[in-house]
Amino acid sequence: MRIVVAEDQALMREGLVLLLEQDGAEVVGRAADAPDLLRKVGAHRPDLVVADIRMPPRNADDGLQAALRIRAEHPETAVLLLSQHVQRSYAAELVEQGTVGVGYLLKHRVADVASFLADVHRVAAGGCVLDPEVVATMMARPRRDDLLDQLTPRQLEVLSLMAEGRSNGAIAEQLTLTTKAVGRHVTHIYETLCLEPADEDHRRVLAVVRYLSR
């Protein structure tokens, strides 16, 4: 796996590089700001970009803007964004542009090495990963006509994991259910929330996030 790492803090950048290289990935480029990231992606055509959202030159959402451009110009490159603070609107913007090979995680998830590397692999493989905190924020948003009230706690758990980008198998494993049981919950959720059924996991994320961001 060929990766470009973009992060303006040298310490954090080198930590990430070390982590990814120890996992067997090849870090083909290191960038310290958004324009540098775009240049290196253009030059190396990596499989994956791991980028901080806040980066120079504006020190605002430069990393997110760069990611959206990369998704548009190089669809074969997956993007995993890291951020100090997760926002529903960023997640919504990101998945709205395409749910294949995108991820959005809190930066400190890196500390949980095993789970972070698993997420890296899922995104690189074309999956969609959203931070549990973003999903929790979405789920907790009060709504006027709250269809979520009609779901059981178990079904809400399943819905959260769907939004995070988990497959039925992964959800079953995490909640110690059978895949079949998860399938039933998913069908019920679709019907309750009036969502179009989607076969692929990443399209399912889009549908759920759209619903949750209404």
Next chain:
Amino acid sequence: MRLRPGGAVLAPAIVGMAVALTAFAGLEAVLLAEGPYEPLWALLLFPAYGLLYVGAGLLAWTRRPSNRMGAVIVAGGFVWMVAGLLNTGIPALIAVGLIVSTVPLAIAVHLLHAFPSGRLRGRASRLTVLGGYFVAVVLQAPVYLVGQGAEGPNTVLQIANRHDLAHVGQWAQSIAGAAVMVATAAILFVRLRRAEPARRRVLAPLDAYGILAVLFVPIASIAVQNWFPEDGLELAVAQLTVMAGLPVAFVAAMLRGGFARTEEVQELGALLNAEEGRPALRAALRQVLGDDSLDLLFRIAAPPRWVDRDGVEVELSGRSSERSVSEVRIGGRLVGAIVYDATLIADDELVAEAARVTALALDNERLTVELLASREHLRVSRARLVEATDAERRRIARDLHDGLQTRLVLLAMEAGRAAAGDQTAAALSGGLQEAIVELRELVQGVVPAALTERGLYAAAVDLTDRMPIPVELDLEPLPGELPVGVETAGYFVVSEAFSNVVKHARAGELRLSISRPDGSLRIEVVDDGVGGAHLGGGLRGLADRIDALSGRLTVESPPGGGTRILAEVPCG
């Protein structure tokens, strides 16, 4: 800024001139008494009238330091005395007297042209006055070089006794002198026609007197020589007296404020003393001086600086070809300045006069302005304080985020790797991750990430996302960026209002509107909760912050009637 000769500098010079010229007059009186000519009283008219000129000139100089009339008149007095030396009987002094004997006429012409400011205006005036001096000095030469003969006073300058040549020279001088007078009369006539009625009333008699005086003196001399030799003494006395009246008339007109716009300056006094409908000082000055660009600046003592009417500090730019400055003083204390259009108001003295008339009124207004200025000073320093606090917050947040947090994340990574099969390391890793979460929340509280990354709206939406009750959002699109201070204040309004709603309001519904009326920022948070909120605690600090930005925070919260928090902050 043009420095005007102040009283302290001027007074010794005036006294010195007065003493020197008086001594000169005394010396001349003695020389005349010793001399061969009679009657002495008539001869003494030269030093006496000379002193009259000097006195009038020095008076004008003292009272109107920026006006040059005084200086010209004093010079005239000196020339008078020198001309009087003609009658001393001492050859060298006779020669000197003879050389300057017609210069007083040229000076009279000079005064006519230079009145009222003392400066010659226009090329025609300058040329005519120059012509006058030429006639008086250069065309006088034949008189002492080849003229006079046995009957007149002998001079050491005489190179030949050619009565015929002297006669021609005298005629040439008379004709050239007449030309100067015709030009003077024409220029003054044009000036009179252009002048406003008030000014014309003062100028017309003065001009008429001056022209007649200058014409009368040479004509009388010719008349005496040719037709009335026996009336020589009476006519000479008449000539001298007519000439001596000139400085008196000019100085009187000048000091009466008789030139220019006396009436207007008086009107200024009347305007400012009116009981009702009294216009602001600046408006009165603009109206009276006819310069709508005229402005007043005020001098504040501590720290010394110039401020405008709103108390805002300004730079007093120097005098330029277009803008002029007249300082206003009360007893030597600088209280303000009148800045005016030099092309509209040519006469500085007029503005200086207006400055004197309005000094007290201006000083009065200055007290109000001083209050405003100290308020403005306070506001600016408070705004700076808030700005500094914000900058410090951002610095702390950045340091925590870039330094401590990164290290913690890397440490947690290490611990996590070491944790495989090691309980202590696993606990350590877990503890580190908890510390990271706490630190992240702390940083978020100090400077919210959304505000830094996306601005106020994104940050408000992010806050809304985390509220436990539905929030109705009404966000007008933002035209352009907000100043950082305003944006930060706006964010804190929303977050403080939201946190109050969560803590106290027991509200079911909440509405947040952000709009930009007239370029300012308006934030309104309305809930349907229990009300009873007051401007204390967090809201108090917020109100102070907004006040420092010249904004306003209002809280309406009747018990049981919900709460409405409204913040309006100008963005200029």
